[in-house]
Amino acid sequence: MEVHNLQNLVVETEKLMKKSIEKLVGELAAIRTGRASTALVETVKVQCYNSNMPLKQIAGITTPDAKTIEIRPWDHAVIADIEKAIYQSSLGLTPVNDGKIIRLNIPPLTEERRQDLVKLTHKIAEDFRVSIRNDRRQSVEMLKKMEKDKKATEDEKFKLEDMLQKLTDQYIKKIDEISAGKEKEIMG
Known part of the structure; x- marks a missing residue:
């Protein structure tokens, strides 16, 4: 200073x-509260394009309801990388991948x-x-x-x-x- x-x-x-x-x-x-929040996953680091990138830089993240987070990658080629990063994160959430969108269901605490x-x-x-x-x-x-x-x-x-x-x-x-x-x- x-x-x-x-x-x-x-x-x-x-x-x-x-x-x-x-x-x-x-x-x-970033602390889970039982309610879906984009802040939970925005900073998850995804290994893609030869670097570690925060999820919010490679995908749109929304919460369609109080128990679901939807991740829409801008490039569908990185969807598997995003899924892998979520599995490896400490969130304890299981991604559901339909090929275009990854959904995360937030279980009650x-x-x-x-x-x-x-x-x-x-x-x-x-x-x-x-x-x-x-x-x-x-x-x-x-x-x-x-x-x-x-x-x-x-x-x-x-x-x-x-x-x-x-x-x-x-x-x-x-x-x-x-x-x-x-x-x-x-x-x-």
């Missing part, structure tokens, strides 16, 4: 925290699996809380260095530390809200 003045420190810290929230949302979207997914959600959320706190800690260390180098007064340091703490609390609260929403979705 490159910081040249005090206000910039808070702005840059908030940018890092926003990125963490975006990553959290992306990771939680067992209570035990729901509990496991809730635990996973909590773990992911905690990892991102730690990330947010680390962003704050790095900024506070920079602030202390700026004070030591006479680029900030003690009053400015305390004021900005308070701002950074409020920012941290705000983003931790967002993580808690996102995590609680995902947990509610899983427990359905």
Whole structure:
């Protein structure tokens, strides 16, 4: 993080925290909830055209109903590669290939699996809380260095530390809200 003045420190810290929230949302979207969602399969890596490509780059993905995902490859030559990638993924879904479309039926989650997914959600959320706190800690260390180098007064340091703490609390609260929403979705 490159910081040249005090206000910039808070702005840059908030940018890092926003990125963490975006990553959290992306990771939680990939967790199965018993409801069909294109996010479940969009990032599955498919070995085709001599490279590993995300599924969303080689096929249209739709959810015609709450329990089905349809994958329509733009090039039917890669349909077997897509099917293989889904089998090899950790999704635990069985693709049904009719030659043009691959369908994935989403089975209902067992209570035990729901509990496991809730635990996973909590773990992911905690990892991102730690990330947010680390962003704050790095900024506070920079602030202390700026004070030591006479680029900030003690009053400015305390004021900005308070701002950074409020920012941290705000983003931790967002993580808690996102995590609680995902947990509610899983427990359905």
